[in-house]
Amino acid sequence: MPDIRIEFVSSAVLRDMESAKRIEYLLRVIKRGCLIVLEERLGPDEERLLIEETMNLVNDKFTGIEISSLGASSTSQWKERIIRMLGGKTSGLTVIGPAKMIKEIKNDRSKINLLAGFAGDKP
């Protein structure tokens, strides 16, 4: 069975990045075939941008992503940005990975249950 690599990303890594750069970083890691556990929740605009950019990348080999988040999402992107600029952390947790690797992902608002493995070719 192939190995599964998980990258645990501190919110400090993404703190100074603009939304587009954050999404670019996340997708770069995912396309390497890694699961990401992010120490915060993405804002609604970032979630939207992530889906949009993922769709731009979809092809026969890369079929997209699975994503699940915990914690309240702030509806204000500016509020989140100011918190980050002041060195603070927005609460939450996000798990993202290549769709081919994640067989099942369930979220009951207090925990995320994830089953990963390779169904066929490595992503």
Place this chain on the structure above:
Amino acid sequence: MLGWLQGLIDRFFGSKSISLGLYGAPNAGKTTLANKISMDFVGEPLGKVSEVPHETRVVQKKEKVSMKVNGKKLTMNLLDMPGIATKVDYRDFLKYGIDKESARIRAKEATKGIIEAIKWLENVDAALVVMDSTEDPYTQVNITILGNLEARNIPVILVANKTDLPGSNVKRIREAFPQYPLVHISAKNGHNVDELYRTIFEKVG
């Protein structure tokens, strides 16, 4: 200026015009519902329904749909959005008997449709977020749709669809998203759609 004039006309004649978007995951029953609304108020369907996911791959529009309930009139542009997903695999279409090349084309079109639906999130005046009540509603797609609509202060009505099916669980949707008005319907057989129309008037009319 035109918007102001339209507002004055609307106020004078007691009518209002809005863009109503139907959002949700693939196969939630958005097109079935859009067809039901269109048939009830225009007399013709809007789009093709299929059991194969991503049947709607471009935004389907029906303009100037006049909804009349209890003497009130609401004119709307009905927008049936492609289902939003985080993954599209052409291999998933093969099991429906679609050949490989057509499946690849369908997948490519589906990704473009998802992007188009996402871009429209900024441009609708109100949204019906349609969920298959036999499925787990607490998915990232539903969370992302609702989060983006809420961030833009766009009024939302949750539609728990497919209540005609044995595994339907409306309570699960209510518990997952208690902050939104919810109407349970069967778009397929028309059950409770009158309640949905009343709710549309109440929340966005």
